Amino acid sequence: MPRRIIVKLGDREVSDQPGDVLTSVLGSCVGVIIMDRNGPLTGMAHIMLPERTKGMPEGSRRAKYAGPGVLALVREMVNRGSRRGDLYAKLCGGARLFGENSLQNIGERNITVTRMALRKLNIPILAESVGGETGRNVLVEVGTGRVVVKVSGDSMEVI
Amino acid sequence: MSELILEEEEVDVLREIANIGSGHAAASMEKWLERAMLLDVPKAFLVPVEEVAEHIGDPLQTVICVYSRVSGEITGHLLYTLTLEDAKVLLDILLDPEDRKWGFSPDNLSAIAETGNILFNAYLAAVSRTSGLELYPGTPACAADMLEAVVNTVLLEICEGSEHTLVLETQFCGEGISSVGYVLFLAENEALKRMVKKAEEQ
Numbered sequence: 001m002p003r004r005i006i007v008k009l010g011d012r013e014v015s016d017q018p019g020d021v022l023t024s025v026l027g028s029c030v031g032v033i034i035m036d037r038n039g040p041l042t043g044m045a046h047i048m049l050p051e052r053t054k055g056m057p058e059g060s061r062r063a064k065y066a067g068p069g070v071l072a073l074v075r076e077m078v079n080r081g082s083r084r085g086d087l088y089a090k091l092c093g094g095a096r097l098f099g100e101n102s103l104q105n106i107g108e109r110n111i112t113v114t115r116m117a118l119r120k121l122n123i124p125i126l127a128e129s130v131g132g133e134t135g136r137n138v139l140v141e142v143g144t145g146r147v148v149v150k151v152s153g154d155s156m157e158v159i
Numbered sequence: 160m161s162e163l164i165l166e167e168e169e170v171d172v173l174r175e176i177a178n179i180g181s182g183h184a185a186a187s188m189e190k191w192l193e194r195a196m197l198l199d200v201p202k203a204f205l206v207p208v209e210e211v212a213e214h215i216g217d218p219l220q221t222v223i224c225v226y227s228r229v230s231g232e233i234t235g236h237l238l239y240t241l242t243l244e245d246a247k248v249l250l251d252i253l254l255d256p257e258d259r260k261w262g263f264s265p266d267n268l269s270a271i272a273e274t275g276n277i278l279f280n281a282y283l284a285a286v287s288r289t290s291g292l293e294l295y296p297g298t299p300a301c302a303a304d305m306l307e308a309v310v311n312t313v314l315l316e317i318c319e320g321s322e323h324t325l326v327l328e329t330q331f332c333g334e335g336i337s338s339v340g341y342v343l344f345l346a347e348n349e350a351l352k353r354m355v356k357k358a359e360e361q
Contacts (some may be wrong), residue, residue, distance in 0.1 A: 008209040009167050009208060009209035009311055010208070010209060010316075011209070019351075024199070025212075025218055025219065025303075025305055025307040025308050025311070026308060027304070027307075027308035027311050027312035028311070028312045028315055029311060029312075029315070048315055048318065049315060049319065052319075053319055056320055057320065058320050059322055061321065061322075065257060095308070095312075097302045097304055097308060097309060098226050098300035098302050099300055099302075099314070101229070103312065103313070103316060104316070106312075106315050106316075107312075107358075117308070132307075133302075133306040134304060135305045135307075135308020135309065136308070137219060137305060151219045152303065152304045152308075153221070154336050
């Protein structure tokens, strides 16, 4: 039975079952999707913040911060049999919902730091749906490599 | 540094402060909409950050949300959130029939933002008086988007020090109308604790 697996705020999920769908709703958060060229193994991390502010507790969330979140997802995929060199990424999210001059632009910083973390690990980013001013409902199809990105209303794109 | 936990007694004090804030907000809403408002006691729920959206409503539904940062002696966040049905009810009251046909145009959204502004000012003025903390609303910003995207975006501002967040939620209903949206007040646990402490010294 294909499953719909919700990737919660600050968490990650991995599946190797074709037909499963990994899903998250993203505003300023960034969804890092990592796929394997040689198999169905697919993972997604729901990154909340670019980095930890000094003095703040680490907390228990596995993908709260961009750097450790990306690293831990890649490690889990390698532990489950992927070769590091076969991995590639897709990025979604990092929007600024309330326009200029309101909240800090966490979305943009999330995108920047996540890209840096992937570059450090030599994982190429093959597609992105990032930035802008709208939230995204992201559906990652395990096995096909397709990522469906829906925005509020009817419009959607596949990356 | 470990996580600051809010005690049950503190939540009770905060619910009472929200209750007073909401009462004043309802009074300002009555003047603005020229009709009597009915108000429930605010809900106060302490939930893990990732579950906040689902406690408020359907995470995927589109909502109109007016946001304002609260500054002063503590930092907090106010949201005035309306489902599309709530927003339609509100616009039917506020607008001439001629303007209603534009739906959620920028001009019509600004009528909703202004409603949020009125609610926030009244709410905060009462919270300030009750708690003894000087608090000011910022310029309101408006978004129409999925509930979970909107709520989580604001939560990112307060979630760093805590795994759980207190949500103070008040639904606004008027005579003969089911709902014209709800107001959410969010702040870091440390700020909420300071609010309780100051209120108890009053």
